[in-house]
Amino acid sequence: MAIRSELPGFSTTQARGVLEGLPRCDYEIVIKPLRYRWAPHLAARCEFEERRIVLQVPIPFRAFKEPVIYAARRKRGAGMRFAWASETVYFRGRRDVLRFLYCHEWMHWYLHEVLGKGSSAETACDRFALRNFRRRYVTTDDADLALKRRSLKARASV
16 A cells, blocks of 8 residues: 655654555555644545545644534425434544545445445445544454444344
8 A cells, every 4th residue: 555644743654654554555645734714624635537545634733522423314394304323433543534534435445346336335444444443453344334224232132
């Protein structure tokens, strides 16, 4: 997997170490700084035409919280209204940010390149990243589980 870091003070070797244990893809991984105005936040993209995943780390970095929407259920009645399920995640360091963003964007890659599906399943990508970014090893089996809409409690009771 080709990894390149354009983040000052963060080498390509460090980036490779941070992403170790996560599933691989055949896209180039580029790590860039994210300059923000008011507060740090998450930002990344999967560029299918360029075969590249861009992960952006907030600069200057400080620990921050970000709500992650991992599921939606349609509400009864007229119109397209949803009840959103979310969890607030505390990002303590660059490692957390990079692993979460990579998991999320890798899932877009997996949906598009491997499964041949549309790549815009945001809640499934967030669900995969949320469940796996702090785990030491992650596989494609974990990605397949994230595509199923069963809760973690339902899986544990089976």
